Amino acid sequence: MTSKPKLGQNFLADPAAAYAIVQALGDISAGTVLEIGPGKGAITSLLAARAGHLVAVDLDASLAARLTSEYAMDDRVEVLHHDILTLDMAGLLPNTGGKLAVVGNLPYYITSPILLHLFEHANVIDRAVIMVQREVADRIAAAPGTRDYGLLTATTQLFARVENLFTLPPSAFSPPPEVYSTVLRLTFASRLADLGIDRLGFIKFLKESFAQKRKTLANNLRFAGHGPENVAAAFRRTGISSTIRAEALPLEEAARLYRDLQDSEQSAQ
Numbered sequence: 210m211t212s213k214p215k216l217g218q219n220f221l222a223d224p225a226a227a228y229a230i231v232q233a234l235g236d237i238s239a240g241t242v243l244e245i246g247p248g249k250g251a252i253t254s255l256l257a258a259r260a261g262h263l264v265a266v267d268l269d270a271s272l273a274a275r276l277t278s279e280y281a282m283d284d285r286v287e288v289l290h291h292d293i294l295t296l297d298m299a300g301l302l303p304n305t306g307g308k309l310a311v312v313g314n315l316p317y318y319i320t321s322p323i324l325l326h327l328f329e330h331a332n333v334i335d336r337a338v339i340m341v342q343r344e345v346a347d348r349i350a351a352a353p354g355t356r357d358y359g360l361l362t363a364t365t366q367l368f369a370r371v372e373n374l375f376t377l378p379p380s381a382f383s384p385p386p387e388v389y390s391t392v393l394r395l396t397f398a399s400r401l402a403d404l405g406i407d408r409l410g411f412i413k414f415l416k417e418s419f420a421q422k423r424k425t426l427a428n429n430l431r432f433a434g435h436g437p438e439n440v441a442a443a444f445r446r447t448g449i450s451s452t453i454r455a456e457a458l459p460l461e462e463a464a465r466l467y468r469d470l471q472d473s474e475q476s477a478q
């Protein structure tokens with residue numbers, strides 16, 4: 210049995226991959242870059258040489274201390290010993306505004322929570338280049354109607370355009386993980402306004418929709434507490450098949466159903 214490194218610590222040992230990740234961020238010379246989990250600094254050193262301002266955040270106290278002393282003389286680099294999941298990202302930007310470029314070889318044990326945290330800060334993020342487990346990348350980039358399409362896909366595509374850049378084998382890391390890894394670029398562009406939906410309500414609706422993969426969308430919505438008559442009427446009015454499963458429904462259709470259901474529930478109050 211292979212032991213799992215603590216805090217998802219599989220360090221990148223492929224300099225060409227580190228370079229490609231930083232290149233994928235585009236021009237970072239004027240803005241603020243947030244690096245999630247810099248670890249021993251495989252990507253950090255390339256970022257530090259290019260970024261206008263770099264904030265590197267690691268939960269591991271000894272790794273954060275090591276990087277802090279390495280960059281003590283560079284006032285463009287800030288190392289924070291902090292949990293990324295509780296970091297207020299808006300607070301990293303200067304008073305003059307701008308948006309963050311986010312980068313990281315993510316700790317895989319908390320990939321989904323990190324993504325959700327990024328989406329909560331979508332209004333202050335311009336783009337993100339992140340390394341995730343290959344299977345998770347496939348889910349994030351999936352098209353509706355495919356097996357991989359799910360809650361993570363819909364949520365991500367609500368906030369960003371997704372590009373699959375390249376995949377690395379376990380041997381690109383030390384220690385090697387048990388899985389392949391894929392680098393994605395997310396170009397943030399929220400679809401909330403064009404779909405006419407509110408963030409919290411629609412994300413709750415998506416969670417309800419995907420709660421049980423084997424059930425139809427209508428069953429999941431009823432199970433979540435929406436009145437059977439309201440659910441049936443929403444499917445009828447929108448013309449969406451009442452036997453459809455959530456993974457087959459494109460975001461635009463899901464938003465239409467959500468708006469209709471919400472309108473009828475509000476007018477019944």
Ligand SMILES: C[S@@+](CC[C@H](N)C(=O)[O-])C[C@H]1O[C@@H](n2cnc3c(N)ncnc32)[C@H](O)[C@@H]1O
Nearest residue numbers: 219220221246247248267268269292293314316
């Ligand atoms: C996969 S390693 C990547 C390290 C380095 N960037 C590299 O590519 O070699 C993930 C890093 O995330 C850090 N980490 C784990 N959980 C974290 C959290 N909740 N907040 C911030 N950093 C975290 C780990 O300590 C580790 O340094």
